[in-house]
Amino acid sequence: MKHGHAGVSDIVIAYIGGGSRGWAWKLMADLALEERLGGTVRLYDVREESARANAAIGNALRGRADVRGIWRYETARTPQEALEGADVVVISILPGSFKEMASDVHAPEKYGIWQSVGDTVGPGGLMRGLRTVPLYVDFARWIQRWCPRAWVINYTNPMALCVRTLYEVFPGIKAFGCCHEVFGTQELLAAMLAEGRGIQGVAREDVKVNPLGINHFTWLGAASYRGIDLLPLFGSFAEEHHEHGFREKGQEDDCFGCAHRVAFDLFRRHGMIATGGDRHLAEFMPPYYLANPQVVAAWKFSLTPVSWRTANARELEEKGRRILAGTDPFPLEHSGEEGVRLIAALLGLGEILTNANLPNQGQVKDIPDGAVVETNALVSRDSIQPLIAGKLPPDVNALVMRHVGNQETLLRAAINRDKKLAFNAFLNEPLVQLGVRDASLLFEEMLGNIRAFLPGWDL
Amino acid sequence: MKHGHAGVSDIVIAYIGGGSRGWAWKLMADLALEERLGGTVRLYDVREESARANAAIGNALRGRADVRGIWRYETARTPQEALEGADVVVISILPGSFKEMASDVHAPEKYGIWQSVGDTVGPGGLMRGLRTVPLYVDFARWIQRWCPRAWVINYTNPMALCVRTLYEVFPGIKAFGCCHEVFGTQELLAAMLAEGRGIQGVAREDVKVNPLGINHFTWLGAASYRGIDLLPLFGSFAEEHHEHGFREKGQEDDCFGCAHRVAFDLFRRHGMIATGGDRHLAEFMPPYYLANPQVVAAWKFSLTPVSWRTANARELEEKGRRILAGTDPFPLEHSGEEGVRLIAALLGLGEILTNANLPNQGQVKDIPDGAVVETNALVSRDSIQPLIAGKLPPDVNALVMRHVGNQETLLRAAINRDKKLAFNAFLNEPLVQLGVRDASLLFEEMLGNIRAFLPGWDL
């Protein structure tokens, strides 16, 4: 890594899950558009051919006139090849395949448990967690061995558990997790300002928020735009729209969209703005919003079926082939993600205040130390510092703590391969309102479906 | 108060709820049997005639030959009369009457929610809490005004919330809560030693335990008898008896009894011994054990109907009359409670290690500071010091934290007369697995039933 007047060159980024087509392409685009950074990206993926394809796409970028950041892409065949001497590690993986995800999301349906995403909490998020922890145990060990001073940015879900695992295994790691869900709420608030106050064109960055909670279930302790307190404004907004919902302009009614009715309802009951998007929020609560597909429809958000993901992945694969073949251009536009700006900040190029997932060391009161929480943090040269965000009101804290408890239980269960403990977490999921016997049947079935990813378990 | 060689005389005890026939008679008996203490007991009760009857019974004791502690009983007509200059304050009240308790326990039944006790958690415990907090706000203010240095011992349920309220209003109060439920588990362990190891006659005091948790849902981090670790032993015991249950000799199959099947089940799932007795334990959990009366019967514990309490109260009232009339003797035997020994210890006569309910200041890790928790504590002259009890395993902590969250939420709701907040606590009760609409209907009905005790609420 070399610092110069124009920026930093010779940076080594190791990308675990480098065969991904979503996050990896976004990163490649953002890197290409950032003139102050340059170096090598080493792509590592258990599906080596995907990494190889991405490397080819990435290397092809260098020839383009509109590219300002010059990067070399390599395919790493081993973790060591990827990580040795890396300055930055990015992790975005799919733990298992869509087959396992199909079990996560859909297996519980026959017991009347519906999930809109299934990757964070709920029976699906829990199973995903159980198979993700062992992978992250490895990642943490590799990083400790080959690049202990590298910065590690995680994008994988379940976010909190991934970050928690990294710190559990290698307490000295410099890792944090990034998620754009808070951005979405900032945009909603900007839209609210346009609708309610006629203030147009507010950039999401100018909506100031104090998020606190856990990833995908983060609450705003404060929100303002210039001198305007957005909390009471949101109260009126929620009153007005809670019945029919509110959709930002241009927002599609696809299987990712929502009309914020869940967020409005949570505000009316708890007096706080919940970020995360309705699809995520609903999964953290008892089945009020997810009782069945009709209820979901009435709340105007969507279940994202895994079939959609499979189809989408196939399309992306196709698109990747076309890009490689030169038939399609690589889409060179800012992703809206902050990853590259965060890397720049960590290398000394500017400071950023962003929401980050980090072990609690006082940033959120009344949540145990060490639990991974989400708050604002200041990212600067070789440093990330959480801001002290205060504490949640007791009723909201109770909702959050239920999942914080499961975070820790799952970690222990996964590390000790303790089926009983995992089942206790399962029973503690708000969406699992089954009797013990039914819960046990479902748990066994789901665990069986992912057994290939649970080495050493006594199943 | 005077200290002499023989003990302490001229002690002033103020008894709030001094018209009670259960706790008050036990205290009177224990005081009469303790030769080292003497003085005055001032009985205060909103039902003044009950206090007056108890005073008469108490004063009659002085004439008996088998009485060793000499006490004068007075009826206090005002809180000030009771409290001014008191050395010790004992509080054991019934918040409201059996009419309100009937609502607490039975109103939810039509929604399929069954409660075995209904005084601690669950919809009933919650309502009881809401009407108890304002009373305890008054108690705390009175004590701060009239006897700020007195020791305050609470027996009323919901225990944790009562003690929490006292400290919230008067942070300098010297108060703690006492409960005998842990004793019951010590006795069960003694019975286990007799049955499994042939060790007969173990006194409950010799079963050493490290309790931690919240009242009626306290777990044993350790349990031993001499060199024997009782945890693995309890494991075998639970395996052997979980199906058919175990009843200590002489234990009646009445509406207070249980066969410990719930405790066995919890041990098999969580690897820890839960104290509190099955009737209480079941209410802290989702409706696994309380799904309906048949399920309760199968788990071999009992629902205690309020009709039983009403009848029992009438019998005690009758008995009181007979005692006063000289027809029945006052039963002068040790109650098995520790109250009087604790008072002696606080006055400098011996140290006692007992389980006590106190605001958390580090005795239980991973539970927020200030929440009232139950652990061992050392009681000595003018002092109670909790022992550092460690932390619960994450799955058990998650179960406990759910109620800790409600403790704080209820306190705020009751103090701020915040119906929304109270309803959020209601929804967070594990026994309340209703949809929001049904939950709301039940909540409104129950709240309406106790409105007389919610002054200033906007109902």
Place this chain on the structure above:
Amino acid sequence: MKHGHAGVSDIVIAYIGGGSRGWAWKLMADLALEERLGGTVRLYDVREESARANAAIGNALRGRADVRGIWRYETARTPQEALEGADVVVISILPGSFKEMASDVHAPEKYGIWQSVGDTVGPGGLMRGLRTVPLYVDFARWIQRWCPRAWVINYTNPMALCVRTLYEVFPGIKAFGCCHEVFGTQELLAAMLAEGRGIQGVAREDVKVNPLGINHFTWLGAASYRGIDLLPLFGSFAEEHHEHGFREKGQEDDCFGCAHRVAFDLFRRHGMIATGGDRHLAEFMPPYYLANPQVVAAWKFSLTPVSWRTANARELEEKGRRILAGTDPFPLEHSGEEGVRLIAALLGLGEILTNANLPNQGQVKDIPDGAVVETNALVSRDSIQPLIAGKLPPDVNALVMRHVGNQETLLRAAINRDKKLAFNAFLNEPLVQLGVRDASLLFEEMLGNIRAFLPGWDL
């Protein structure tokens, strides 16, 4: 207060100590140069005529063409007049007069104790603290009564004790303390970059630091400029200059200047950069740097005699008269202080990261909760949030903790008028290396000199 597109108008600022000529003039200048803010400043001072003079000066500004922020200045005759309904409270007072300060600084000299400032720690800072606390007790009560939701910015020394007192008396206060000493170190680092690396013209804001400690004895856990870690660079810089010192260009060798030899020495011994300026730093340490005036001269910093302050005050008074008379122009230039930018930020106009003095709530580990510490904090609309700054290495923490201990001891001593306790703090001052008898004589003498400011003490 009214928010508009152009900014905020009708702001009410109450200025306690509004007769000051240093801080008040700076604030007046900065307000005049900030076009986004406007309103009323109410000047309150025990020397009412000084407040009146400043009001006249302030009101005269409105007529100037180069003034962009329009403010009305009023003289408040009572605290209530100043504070009622205020949005912002600024406090910068001289506790007592220069007569008392002369005692603080010079009385200890005959015992061989020399002080360079005498307003923060050391025997002088301690005495100043004792007479400041009762004033701040009043301020806190006034604010609680008349403007409980106002933001309170403190500039008075001893900073930590002033802020600590405000929170002790009114825990809900929204107060923090501001100090520019960290800025000085940022400027030194910028000068170092110019000298050592040839990087000219670095703005102090672009030197990023992570300060942690207590006011005037704050240490940098990290310091960087773009990608450059300034800590090792400072190491070389200290090696090169520790013998002869280093003076920034244009820095005068007056009684405020220093050549950073103390900071260099502290770096060489502790491996950290201490901010505060040598004059302050030396007072926090045993008399290594302050053994006598020759030693001070050798370390190339200065003793600031109170005679200088008296003369300077007279000059400023004169200047005030000339300004009022129109002979001299009011100097309308940015003060370099951040106060007005902070006020703007608190009103929703931009976020600022700055160093602030606040009760510890986790921002500095291994320092007790509640002690006032200095770290970075984010100031935004109606909010200040400290950043988690980590912890000091144990040897530095030991130096800091000694004064943190005195902060708490002095607070208790001043509030309880406890002479013994105050003397224990006195003995714990590193500069006081006297035997108990001598220490006691000096203590009594100094206390006697300020007795007029110790109402209710038994002296």
Place this chain on the structure above:
Amino acid sequence: MKHGHAGVSDIVIAYIGGGSRGWAWKLMADLALEERLGGTVRLYDVREESARANAAIGNALRGRADVRGIWRYETARTPQEALEGADVVVISILPGSFKEMASDVHAPEKYGIWQSVGDTVGPGGLMRGLRTVPLYVDFARWIQRWCPRAWVINYTNPMALCVRTLYEVFPGIKAFGCCHEVFGTQELLAAMLAEGRGIQGVAREDVKVNPLGINHFTWLGAASYRGIDLLPLFGSFAEEHHEHGFREKGQEDDCFGCAHRVAFDLFRRHGMIATGGDRHLAEFMPPYYLANPQVVAAWKFSLTPVSWRTANARELEEKGRRILAGTDPFPLEHSGEEGVRLIAALLGLGEILTNANLPNQGQVKDIPDGAVVETNALVSRDSIQPLIAGKLPPDVNALVMRHVGNQETLLRAAINRDKKLAFNAFLNEPLVQLGVRDASLLFEEMLGNIRAFLPGWDL
């Protein structure tokens, strides 16, 4: 280890420093007098012949009629031989020899620094700490390897640093430190009761205390005998005796004795009873009591010269030979130490409340977590639980924190072989009121004297 009705047999105790003649003989006597325990003691010492001699003495005990506990004594030639499979580990070593201790105690005298003991704090205690840490690093590793579940009782000074090191290296260790200094204060209080109140024959155990602080500088937050608060009583006692001192009956005026004038003085200044004995207490303070031998004599305590220790050791060696030869009987009487009762309690035979040195986990507020503090703790089967002792008043806490800071600094210095850091701790010792140059000369000299025990240091 076997538990039976009569007690526990086949216990394996590993004794590190088993060649000692002080602590080892006391333990051997106490074990011989305790009928409920039996097994093997493995003596390990770097001076193997001393261990061998003690083994012979110990084995000879079995033949005596008055011996009730039957133990076999073995000499272990390696740590592994001693520790493998041990149930209990006792550590009481002399780190280095009297030659090093002579340097610790006497080298500073030429700089006017006098020390009464020189084994805990002060320049001597610090040097002793530096050479003890590496030994304890080894002990912790050995225990982790060969008997990770054994209970470890430490008697070596500097106590706090020894225990701190064990937990630093092996966080899962079950270790604590025992010291009888608090007992001495209990005896003084008993003597006070006899003198002032005519209450004769109070056993030290019946004087109830709440100690908190650090070893040899522990303060009593409360002290009582039955209903009597001993704090005000001690106030009068201190007033009466502070000038001429007070000696318990039978207490010799030898080089260990004291007349409690230092404790009286500390009480008069801080309002708390300091335990530790004047010889220890004086070393934690600035040189008020240790200015020179005349001052020490005036305060009526003693400097313990190392020559006394050398002579005493020779006598004990002689005595050992005579015991072995059968000329002298082994003195079979209770030592007054609690070690054997603690071992019994850990094995399930009774619970004991005693003062213990343990990492802070909340037992003392306002002292950082992890620092080894001394408070009461409950010792029971396989468990030690500290009691929450509260916090020290700020002036006393400041005195204690200064040494807590040095505890951590020394640990880091010793582990990292960091001379600069060690020197910073040296300068922070209250007894070291030297200029930096003199301090440095003394530090270098003393460090040179113990260089044989500082492997790997760059000296």
